[in-house]
Amino acid sequence: MTTIADPMGFLLFTKGPLFNIAIAIFALGLAARLAEILLLGRRPNFAEPRAGEWLPGLRTVVTRTLPDPGTFKRAPFNVLTGLIWHVGFLVALLLFIPHIELIKGLFGVSWPGLPNPFVDLVTAVTLVALAATLVHRLTHPVKKRLSTIEDYLIWAVTFLVVLTGYLAYNRLINPYPLALGLHILTAELFLILLPFTKLTHIFTVFIARWYNGASFGRRGVQS
Amino acid sequence: MSALSSIPVRVQSVSHGTANCGNAVPILHEVRHALERLIATGEGTQIDLNAIPFGPEDEAHLLAVLGVGEVRATIDALGPTHVQETAIPGVWLIDYRITEDQRLALHLDIGDIPEILRTQRQDLDTALTTLDARLTRAQGGAQFES
Amino acid sequence: MTTTKHRVGEHLRDQGVSRRAFLKFCTASASLMALPPGLIPAMAAALEQARRPSVIWLSFQECTGCTESLTRSHAPTVEDLILEMISLDYHHTLQAAAGEAAEAAREQAMKDNFGKYLLIVDGSLPGPDANPGYSTIAGVSNYAMLMEAVEGAAAVIAVGTCAAFGGLPEAAPNPTGAVAVMDLIKNKPLVNVSGCPPVPMVITGVLAHYLAFGRLPERDAYHRPLAFFGQSIHDRCYRRPFYDKGLFAETFDDEGARAGWCLYRLGCKGPSTYNACATMRWNAGTSWPIEAGHPCLGCSEPRFWDAGSFYAPLSVPTDLSSSRILTAGAAGALVGGTVATLARRTVATAATSRQPVTADELEQTL
Structure with a gap:
């Protein structure tokens, strides 16, 4: 009610009604996707299993997460920048104290965080790595042709979440409520897009990796 | 005070170490830079300690490091102002207070002599007239209080 | 009025204030305004030549906490000097006059100093569309009194969060239709001294700045003086x-x-x-x-x-509900389950209605 350009009103909107809408869409969309994937399952395999599923499944979860030497030799840039920004993103997301407070507020679980200047440094590195991935995607002849609008969309929303967080923490946008509001807004966009785009891999990646290993294991193939 | 002291509050002392005087050290470095400038160019610097976000122990820590020097003066104008040279020559501590002895401002003055100690040019305008008036009265055999 | 022509420097010298005392006063004021000490000589020179302005203080939907804060500021000598440099012609809590005499004093001051007086407002007020009966003084609605007083004001100082942003009266559901002063005044220099209450020295610091420099201090996006509100x-x-x-x-x-x-x-x-x-x-x-x-x-x-609970961390949403997330998740699982069931049924139906096709028949469809 105070002024038209009201940063505090904007922040309260992103922290209040918009957050509720975003988290509801996220929860609904993600549960729908996961339920669909898990309930559909795979065609029943009537062949007698040659070995166990669980151990090879878990093994691939680990081995496919660590960069293997062959891939690294073929595409060192992809492996290195990909690893750097994924780790950086997770550190900023899960070990920054204000984020831990948010998770604690939502789910009641918490864990120790990292000192802020360290998270700040990691965030800066993440931003540089993310920018490098875009440049690479735009200049690499094969990647360029493979990329779809969705790829650029999820790159943009990921980059913006990290960028606005960095700008807000370092107070590079004034006033601060606007900076924080923008960060929360982009995070909400991220949450809304997550279940309906490739971003779902955050939740399906380990299921997929486990499934691969389990399938190999069942057939007695080395995973 | 009797009412206050009858409330059974026990103040628990906590050893802060140097944790609560984290802002004193940067000021000491600022003083060092100001001293270098004074030595090189003769230019003085004033630092307003009220404008610094001090923790409970910052001020005591700062003053302890600076120490106490040779000169001490009190100016009686709009309440007392205490000027104290610190153990570091050229670094003065000026404590501006009102008559109720509450602090108005606390400055560090890095220079030869704080400006407020000098005779003021504007006051000199009245110096001759004051002296002449007193001379006339002295010749008339008057007594002076101050 | 001869008093308003009086320069601050002369006024103080007449009172026997020495140059050192004046310098000390300037030092204290500079410290109040968070000005660097290097500016004290320039400020002393400006303050010497400053005139005493007339000040009209209007109190609307407020709790008098701002006035309490101001009158309890910690440096009486300096506060007295600053308050002596202004002519506080109307403040219905502090002035001796009451009733019609008080209102007459306000009208007289507004007439005598038209275009030159400082208007200080504390408290929010019912907006032009709200019921004016929620807050009146001497039978005059706050809105009418503010609009009349602002006509001849040189500048407006909104003291306290209620005047600056609407504050407590404006909090949801805002029964009185309260608005902030800056929502109504667009064509005058305005400074917001927010806080509930504001730091007393900030109120006097803004006054001292206006006296020393003849204009309002530099302000942020919310019209707050940067010297005090420039950093979080x-x-x-x-x-x-x-x-x-x-x-x-x-x-x-x-x-x-x-x-x-x-x-x-x-x-x-x-x-x-x-x-x-x-x-x-x-x-x-x-x-x-x-x-x-x-x-x-x-x-x-x-x-x-x-803005949510005072005791919830800043990053936590204002309206948290984990049951809402669980509900949304359950609904999502239901949707996902339905989709999966439908998909299975489609596959099963397709399997039952499948007809064998020969290579010749396929060739014909090409």
Whole structure:
């Protein structure tokens, strides 16, 4: 009610009604996707299993997460920048104290965080790595042709979440409520897009990796 | 005070170490830079300690490091102002207070002599007239209080 | 009026204030205004030549806390000097006159100093579309009185969060239709001195600035003087090193709270709050909320009353409900389950209605 350009009103909107809408869409969309994937399952395999599923499944979860030497030799840039920004993103997301407070507020679980200047440094590195991935995607002849609008969309929303967080923490946008509001807004966009785009891999990646290993294991193939 | 002291509050002392005087050290470095400038160019610097976000122990820590020097003066104008040279020559501590002895401002003055100690040019305008008036009265055999 | 022509310098010399005392006064004022000490000589020169302005103080939907704060500011000598440099012609709580005599004093001052007086407002007021009966003075609605008084004002100072942003009266559901002064006044220089109440020295600091420089100080996007509101509580907080190290008080009585660690997790709004508490402090410079172990409430910011719990960390949404997430998740699982069932049924139907096809038949369809 105070002024038209009201940063505090904007922040309260992103922290209040918009957050509720975003988290509801996220929860609904993600549960729908996961339920669909898990309930559909795979065609029943009537062949007698040659070995166990669980151990090879878990093994691939680990081995496919660590960069293997062959891939690294073929595409060192992809492996290195990909690893750097994924780790950086997770550190900023899960070990920054204000984020831990948010998770604690939502789910009641918490864990120790990292000192802020360290998270700040990691965030800066993440931003540089993310920018490098875009440049690479735009200049690499094969990647360029493979990329779809969705790829650029999820790159943009990921980059913006990290960028606005960095700008807000370092107070590079004034006033601060606007900076924080923008960060929360982009995070909400991220949450809304997550279940309906490739971003779902955050939740399906380990299921997929486990499934691969389990399938190999069942057939007695080395995973 | 009797009412206050009858409330059974026990103040628990906590050893802060140097944790609560984290802002004193940067000021000491600022003083060092100001001293270098004074030595090189003769230019003085004033630092307003009220404008610094001090923790409970910052001020005591700062003053302890600076120490106490040779000169001490009190100016009686709009309440007392205490000027104290610190153990570091050229670094003065000026404590501006009102008559109720509450602090108005606390400055560090890095220079030869704080400006407020000098005779003021504007006051000199009245110096001759004051002296002449007193001379006339002295010749008339008057007594002076101050 | 001869008194308004009086220069501050002459006025003080007539009262036997020496040059050193004047310099000391300037030092104290510069410290109030957070000006660097190097500016004191320039300020002394300007203040010598300053004129005493007439001040009209209007109190609307307020609790008098702002006036209480001002009259309890910690340096009586300097405050007295500043207040002596203005001519406070109307303030219905402080003035001796009452009733019609008080209103007459206001009208007289407005007439005599038209175009030159300072208008100070504390409290919000029912807006032009609201029922004016919620707040009146001498039978005049707050809105009408403000609009009349602002006509001849040289500048407007909105004192306190209610006047600056609407404050408590404007909090949801805002029964009186309260608005801030800046919502109504667009064509006059305006400064907001927010806070509930504002730091007293900030009120006098703005006055001293107006006296010394003849204009309002530099302001931020909310029209607040940058000298006092230029940096967040968080950036000026002596507990900031603990925030940076990740050392937080988890409850009000744990080890961290006793050791004076950061209060972020206890709901401190310092990062989003701009005010001078961290350097100017309260009660004669004794302490301030964070030093006393309580998180900042953010009282100098718009909508502070509606910005969620005072004790919830800044990053936590204002309207948290994990049951809502669970409901949404359950609904999502239901949707996903339905989709999966439908898909299975489609596959099963397709399997039952499948007809064998020969290679020749396929060739024909090509």
